[in-house]
Amino acid sequence: MAWSAMKRRIALVPGAVLAALTGACAGIQSPLAPASDQAFALHDLLILMTAVCGLIYLLVIAGLVWSVLRARQHAKRAAAAPVDDSALDRSLIATAAIIVTGLTVLIFGSFLADRALLAARAEKAMMVRVTGHQWWWRIEYRNAATGRWVETANELHLPLGRTTRVELASNDVIHSFWVPNVSGKIDMIPGRRNMLDLTPRRSGWFRGACAEFCGAQHAHMALDVRVDDPVAFDAWLAGQAEAARKAQGPGEALFALHCGSCHAVRGTPANGRAGPDLTHFAARRLIAAGTLPMTRGALQGWIAQPQALKPGTAMPAVPLRPAEADAVASYLAALR
Amino acid sequence: MIPDRAHLDRLDRSWRDPPGFWGFLTTVDHKRIAARYIVTALFLMFLAGMLALDMRWQLSVPENTRMGPQLYNESFSLHGSTMLFLVSVPLMEAMAFWLVPLMLGARNMAFPRLGAFSFWLYFGGVLCLWIAHAADITPDLGWFEYPPLSGPAYSPGHRADIWAQMITFTEVAALAASVNVAATILKMRPPGMTMARMPVFLWAMLIASIMTILSMPAVMLVTSMLIADRLVSTHFFSPAGGGDALLFQHLFWFFGHPEVYIIFVPATGFVSSIVETFSRRKLFGHSAIVLSMMSIGALAFGLWVHHMFAVGLPRLGNDFYTAASMAIALPAGLQIFCWIATVWSGRLRLATPMLWVLGFVATFVIGGLSGVMTASAALDLQLTDTYFVVAHLHYVLIGGAMFPLFGAFAYWYPKATGRLMSERWGSIAFIGIVGGFNLGFMPMHFLGLMGMPRRVYTYPPGMGWETLNQIATLGSAVAILGGLVFVANALWSYRHGQPAGSDPWGGSTLEWASPSPPPAFNIAYTPVVRSLTPMWDEGPGLPAMDGLGLDRREVLITSVTAAVPLYRQKSAGPSIWPLASSLAVSAMFIGSIFTPWAIAIGAAPIAATLTGWFWPDRPRAGSDAPSAGA
Numbered sequence: 001m002a003w004s005a006m007k008r009r010i011a012l013v014p015g016a017v018l019a020a021l022t023g024a025c026a027g028i029q030s031p032l033a034p035a036s037d038q039a040f041a042l043h044d045l046l047i048l049m050t051a052v053c054g055l056i057y058l059l060v061i062a063g064l065v066w067s068v069l070r071a072r073q074h075a076k077r078a079a080a081a082p083v084d085d086s087a088l089d090r091s092l093i094a095t096a097a098i099i100v101t102g103l104t105v106l107i108f109g110s111f112l113a114d115r116a117l118l119a120a121r122a123e124k125a126m127m128v129r130v131t132g133h134q135w136w137w138r139i140e141y142r143n144a145a146t147g148r149w150v151e152t153a154n155e156l157h158l159p160l161g162r163t164t165r166v167e168l169a170s171n172d173v174i175h176s177f178w179v180p181n182v183s184g185k186i187d188m189i190p191g192r193r194n195m196l197d198l199t200p201r202r203s204g205w206f207r208g209a210c211a212e213f214c215g216a217q218h219a220h221m222a223l224d225v226r227v228d229d230p231v232a233f234d235a236w237l238a239g240q241a242e243a244a245r246k247a248q249g250p251g252e253a254l255f256a257l258h259c260g261s262c263h264a265v266r267g268t269p270a271n272g273r274a275g276p277d278l279t280h281f282a283a284r285r286l287i288a289a290g291t292l293p294m295t296r297g298a299l300q301g302w303i304a305q306p307q308a309l310k311p312g313t314a315m316p317a318v319p320l321r322p323a324e325a326d327a328v329a330s331y332l333a334a335l336r
Numbered sequence: 337m338i339p340d341r342a343h344l345d346r347l348d349r350s351w352r353d354p355p356g357f358w359g360f361l362t363t364v365d366h367k368r369i370a371a372r373y374i375v376t377a378l379f380l381m382f383l384a385g386m387l388a389l390d391m392r393w394q395l396s397v398p399e400n401t402r403m404g405p406q407l408y409n410e411s412f413s414l415h416g417s418t419m420l421f422l423v424s425v426p427l428m429e430a431m432a433f434w435l436v437p438l439m440l441g442a443r444n445m446a447f448p449r450l451g452a453f454s455f456w457l458y459f460g461g462v463l464c465l466w467i468a469h470a471a472d473i474t475p476d477l478g479w480f481e482y483p484p485l486s487g488p489a490y491s492p493g494h495r496a497d498i499w500a501q502m503i504t505f506t507e508v509a510a511l512a513a514s515v516n517v518a519a520t521i522l523k524m525r526p527p528g529m530t531m532a533r534m535p536v537f538l539w540a541m542l543i544a545s546i547m548t549i550l551s552m553p554a555v556m557l558v559t560s561m562l563i564a565d566r567l568v569s570t571h572f573f574s575p576a577g578g579g580d581a582l583l584f585q586h587l588f589w590f591f592g593h594p595e596v597y598i599i600f601v602p603a604t605g606f607v608s609s610i611v612e613t614f615s616r617r618k619l620f621g622h623s624a625i626v627l628s629m630m631s632i633g634a635l636a637f638g639l640w641v642h643h644m645f646a647v648g649l650p651r652l653g654n655d656f657y658t659a660a661s662m663a664i665a666l667p668a669g670l671q672i673f674c675w676i677a678t679v680w681s682g683r684l685r686l687a688t689p690m691l692w693v694l695g696f697v698a699t700f701v702i703g704g705l706s707g708v709m710t711a712s713a714a715l716d717l718q719l720t721d722t723y724f725v726v727a728h729l730h731y732v733l734i735g736g737a738m739f740p741l742f743g744a745f746a747y748w749y750p751k752a753t754g755r756l757m758s759e760r761w762g763s764i765a766f767i768g769i770v771g772g773f774n775l776g777f778m779p780m781h782f783l784g785l786m787g788m789p790r791r792v793y794t795y796p797p798g799m800g801w802e803t804l805n806q807i808a809t810l811g812s813a814v815a816i817l818g819g820l821v822f823v824a825n826a827l828w829s830y831r832h833g834q835p836a837g838s839d840p841w842g843g844s845t846l847e848w849a850s851p852s853p854p855p856a857f858n859i860a861y862t863p864v865v866r867s868l869t870p871m872w873d874e875g876p877g878l879p880a881m882d883g884l885g886l887d888r889r890e891v892l893i894t895s896v897t898a899a900v901p902l903y904r905q906k907s908a909g910p911s912i913w914p915l916a917s918s919l920a921v922s923a924m925f926i927g928s929i930f931t932p933w934a935i936a937i938g939a940a941p942i943a944a945t946l947t948g949w950f951w952p953d954r955p956r957a958g959s960d961a962p963s964a965g966a
Contacts, residue, residue, distance in 0.1 A: 029787035030785065031787070032785055042715060042718050045712065045714055046709075046785075049708070053705035053706075056701075056705060057702065060676075060697070061698060061701075063673075064676055064679075064698065067676050067679040067680035068679060068684060070680055071683060071684030072684050072686070074683045075616075075684050083618070085620055085681070088621075088677045088681060091677065092621060092670065092674070092677070095670065096666065096669075099665060099666050103663065103665055103666065110655070110712035111655050111658075113712070114654070114655060114713055116714075117714060134490075172484065172490065173482075173490055174482055174484070174485065178789070180787050183717070184646070184714070184716075184717020184718045185720070186646055187648060189581055189582065190576075192582070194648035195648075209787070211789045212482075212721055213477070213478055213790075213791040215490065216405045218789075219405065219792035219793050219794050311404055311406075312405060
């Protein structure tokens with residue numbers, strides 16, 4: 001264990017060097033800062049491939065420069081000496097041998113990494129369904145105790161050190177689930193189900209994004225990912241499973257009337273399925289699949305003018321009087 | 337043989353186009369057709385390059401408001417579709433059209449009118465896409481439009497249809513062009529040019545043409561299925577109706593991957609020609625290079641799944657495609673070894689065409705190696721659909737195909753115009769384009785590894801992507817400036833360049849035997865070939881054979897492998913029918929965007945024009961026909 005932890009730390013060095021060289025980066029959406037078994041396997045493979053390919057590139061450039069210098073020298077001679085290519089013939093075979101050796105190493109490495117991605121498949125794991133929509137993510141946890149599904153959206157929580165099995169599907173067009181710190185991307189395809197195992201080893205916030213072009217707002221289809229220790233995760237999930245807290249004021253009724261045909265808030269008459277479930281909306285960090293921060297101002301702007309902030313989104317501007325919009329925003333901001 | 341005046345005059349009378357505008361419309365001269373292709377494609381390259389610069393401007397700062405999502409999505413769709421379907425492939429075909437007959441010492445292509453038809457239909461595809469753009473019905477779903485996004489439910493209107501039909505246009509044109517090139521190379525080689533004595537360039541064009549013939553039907557099928565889904569509610573790609581969204585991807589990439597090599601293989605032909613001439617020695621490893629091309633051509637059809645590693649296909653199958661994709665590195669690497677070895681053992685002359693080859697090796701190898709990385713089914717899950725892939729595909733297509741093309745342009749420019757391009761401005765353009773390109777696209781590798789997905793019209797601040805995006809924008813601007821210098825140099829040299837003579841570089845192949853620019857009939861006598869490098873071994877006094885008719889258009893047909901003269905064939909003269917029939921086909925294609933009836937009604941004018949085209953215009957061959965003399 002100690003060795004593998006050290007190996008991981010060593011493996012992180014090239015990524016850190018690269019990050020320093022490029023003057024960056026936050027690293028919350030990057031294959032260079034792995035945070036799970038699967039991402040570590042891919043990161044190791046990336047380092048192996050970069051090293052082998054870098055070496056081959058240096059060899060090619062050295063050969064090219066040497067040849068140009070040598071042939072410039074030869075050009076000063078008046079006539080061509082009779083050409084003897086036997087040495088070159090032998091070098092051609094040697095080159096083929098070098099290439100085949102390099103490729104064998106890389107194919108083998110790739111195969112092993114591919115196996116590593118599936119290493120957890122044999123184990124029992126918590127199931128999560130993630131469904132792509134234009135342009136947001138429906139997320140459903142299976143509560144192992146009750147057997148019921150708990151729905152949320154746009155923010156995925158994962159327990160540290162345990163494997164979570166994500167089932168990926170799409171409601172409309174092809175999307176792709178990509179949280180690079182935690183795993184490589186897998187497409188979400190209508191009519192198909194894909195599986196992805198995630199075994200996080202580092203807690204914190206990470207960011208994912210849709211990686212397959214899915215229409216006008218492909219750029220605003222981000223996913224917040226939180227890796228927590230199992231105790232905190234279980235508490236979070238238990239909280240998510242509960243119905244919304246009772247609200248005071250006119251917000252709840254207004255929301256159910258104007259928003260409830262698309263959005264659900266469990267425990268209230270709002271039970272629409274077209275848009276994200278908002279039962280614990282205010283507990284999330286971001287609004288509209290990573291488009292806006294969760295602030296009161298952003299929320300009010302989003303309710304008033306969704307088409308200006310995310311042109312093309314399925315959410316219409318609902319005609320509300322200022323006082324009504326304010327009440328709806330207050331209501332939503334209290335849904336923790 | 338030194339031709340006398342009267343001989344040349346009679347040839348000229350037979351092969352010359354009618355004067356004026358009518359000649360422009362009816363010409364079947366392969367050089368004029370190729371020049372049209374090249375001018376059109378270069379102009380489109382400029383337009384699509386401007387779109388790229390506009391997109392780089394948009395991405396230079398986070399949350400930029402230069403473009404909204406719709407405009408950005410249209411821009412990258414138009415950029416990609418134009419560059420791949422209307423620029424890269426047609427440019428390679430144009431080079432084949434222009435050079436293949438000259439390099440064979442032949443008077444024209446095998447099917448002259450089909451050549452004219454190819455161009456007019458390609459031009460119809462250009463107009464289809466760009467007039468639609470002017471009318472604001474620009475395709476907006478990228479250069480591969482995956483259903484269901486491109487299906488009727490998610491893309492109402494006609495943007496997706498325009499894209500699909502533009503493909504039909506260009507692919508019919510490409511098929512026609514490839515059949516023409518392949519037939520010309522197989523059946524019209526000069527006596528003595530056996531398969532073993534075919535220059536690498538001809539091999540490249542032959543292999544690329546055969547690949548086109550085998551791969552293009554897949555994309556025409558898939559775009560036609562898409563149109564059918566949209567127009568007559570078939571359900572090929574809709575899962576709810578029993579179709580499969582992935583079927584589109586399989587068929588598209590079964591074409592799409594060979595397409596990349598259809599662009600790359602001709603480029604290796606240019607590189608081989610240039611390396612040989614400027615190293616002043618016979619190309620090292622002729623057979624190794626040709627065999628490499630063949631294996632690239634064959635492997636290309638067995639690795640399309642590497643575009644689909646993230647769709648969730650069975651893992652063991654994915655690993656097979658990993659091995660097949662990486663295997664490409666062997667033939668590609670051996671080719672590069674052969675070129676470097678030729679330089680190493682030669683007496684190098686560093687003129688601009690050779691500079692482009694050096695730039696090609698230094699740049700393309702990066703693209704090849706990043707291709708090896710993305711070929712890993714596992715690692716690709718982190719790389720595909722990010723800026724790493726954007727960097728990779730531009731390194732391969734620009735570094736691997738456009739740099740050799742620019743080199744080829746500088747190399748054969750004196751043959752086409754009779755004048756040399758300026759070496760000084762050529763070097764400046766070279767430095768601008770190669771430097772700007774690498775400055776622009778190298779940072780994209782890092783952007784991809786830092787998590788930036790492709791096809792996003794904007795990104796939030798705080799991701800650490802700003803600086804690299806700004807460097808990328810700067811680099812693309814420099815490269816485009818370099819491109820403008822290149823074009824200015826070509827235009828200026830057209831009038832003011834140094835006169836070139838027939839063989840300014842000391843090339844080894846037969847195109848250098850023709851005068852510069854070549855006359856309508858290309859060459860006075862059919863040369864006889866006894867080696868791989870006839871111009872070096874026989875000098876300007878090439879052995880030649882006589883016997884082709886002077887007073888009517890005749891070409892020599894030889895046998896496929898040994899190039900033994902078989903018979904003389906009448907070669908078609910100028911005709912308006914290729915233009916007329918391509919207009920009829922265009923009308924049908926455009927109409928079928930709007931109604932399925934266009935296919936039924938539009939068939940009538942096509943039948944009429946084709947009847948006109950094939951109407952016999954000569955007496956049936958009888959015993960009075962001139963006997964074959966060789």
